[in-house]
Amino acid sequence: MAIKVIHPGLATTVQDLGRPGYFHLGIPEGGAMDRLSLKAANLLVGNDEGAAGLEAVFIGPKLEFTQDAMVAVTGAEMPIKVDGVEQPGWTAFAVKAGQVLTFDFLKGGARIYIAVSGGIDVPIALGSRSTYPIGALGGFHGRAIAAGDELPVGEVRKATEGKTIPEALRRRPGMPTELRVVPGLYWHRITEQAGRNFFEDEWKVAPEADRMGYRFRGGRPLDFVAREQPFGAGSDPSNIVDSCYPYGSIQVPGGTEPIILHRDAVSGGGYFMIGTVISADMDLIGQMQPHTPTRFVKVDIEAALQARKDRAALVGQIKALF
């Protein structure tokens, strides 16, 4: 069976939980930006939590099903319709052969996850079906889906129509969104005052926000500790000898606009970083729209580990429903 793409949306890609193991060659992990939402959608339609689904940002696709299917949509708030009839989010619903799945305008969040029973069955590339468009790797021919594509679907799994994830187990970024950060990496390059300002200021998501990284504006520029630039680093005080970049790391080119690297991160480069968003808060970034007010909250490793446990417990509660 297959899904025919009538309209692709803005940038809709096949994503699973990513391809770890190749970052040392510049090939990022990739996968769903909001992992919890993808897992929930998969569980609702009877898939393994890591099956491949569709991630659509800001605008949903228009899809025609060639066979009966069980579908679930999670993540952002975006009205879901089958042949014009509204369907609930975070809930398994049945689609009949020939019916068309569409979406209305986005109401909150940024990315929806569409899971289909059986999963999107594109070939596995380096251990994953996730699309990495920069490297033309994985997904549907290494790119975002386009009108006319026919997406293959795997063997249908058993699922219960109407099964839903309760509101309390759905995680959404607050307003302003708080992102917890462990300071480190090249934190010593900025002055103490600049470090305080960074955590005090309110920032806003800039329009340049995608799977590679999220840029922020609105806070005060960071002042640097004076030094003679090391050999090979480049002349700007924000330059370093090109190093690796952690996922979630916050680089600040020129000291002005912080960029958080996300799932399709470049693996390295020559800009200093002041810290890293904790793993438990990475999903939230995937649901942030441009202009979202944002506060960075300073935490230590132990707090980051506790947040990670809390998040794992939440995923555990969702899994326990099935």
Add this chain to the structure above:
Amino acid sequence: MPMRYSFGGDEHLFVECSEDMSLEAFFNSLSMTTGIKEAGIKGVTEICPANASFQIKFNPDVIHPDDVLREVKAIEAAATKAEPVITTRIVEIPVFYNDPWTHETLMRFRERHQDPTGTDLDYAARINNYASVDEFIKAHSGSPWFVSMVGFVSGLPFMYQMVERKRQIQVPKYLRPRTDTPRLTVGHGGCFGCIYSVRGAGGYQMFGITPMPIYDPTQKTSYLKDFMVFFRPGDIVKFKPVDRDGYDQAVEDVDKGRFAPPIREVRFDLREFQNDIDGYNAKLEGVLNGH
């Protein structure tokens, strides 16, 4: 200088071997990452060497970050004493300098450049005190380059020029990054050379283009059938200038599956290299040419 350790959130350990770039710093990074690989620390999922630093990613559900730190620090003493010797590959890469495609691109983004009146080659030759672009190309292709990092995007090599520091080519990056760079552009930023593995954004000065693909996710390229990424840290590269005919011929050879980049296995000893850089480079070139 002691190594500097820092956590990158709860999933990464970042280690800076040196603030300055040097081959010593790279060898420290390489022996550390090799040591970490051999130690088989549980919970470690990625080991990424860089020019003068490295990073490891771990699963904190399996191992506490403090334990990762302790185990990696335990490797430091032995790793920094390791012999700076590797068995690696030397490979010859054809380059069509001053080609029409990077030329078209650099003209399109001229307002983002330090010197809008000339080309990237004119600018790089001038600020590095070469009398002409030809002299500059001679220097660029005259000595080998050491691949000190693979990354940024899909298999892109960062290359460190194997000459004394005072002779190393250095150029700033574009004032504002371009939104486009032709695939397989040979570029340079700071002290590093690179080959853009895919088309896309970039800030390095553009000197030429190679006909030799270095990343192929379809794995149809004859020498990329085993793995889609060509380069590994530690590779040694020698550029060979080719003209338009040479470039076109190589492109056709790649398409027909008969392009075979000259590759030789070679033992590289950092101390011997530093005792006599030019003499050692001549020997390396001899190996490449089958002497």
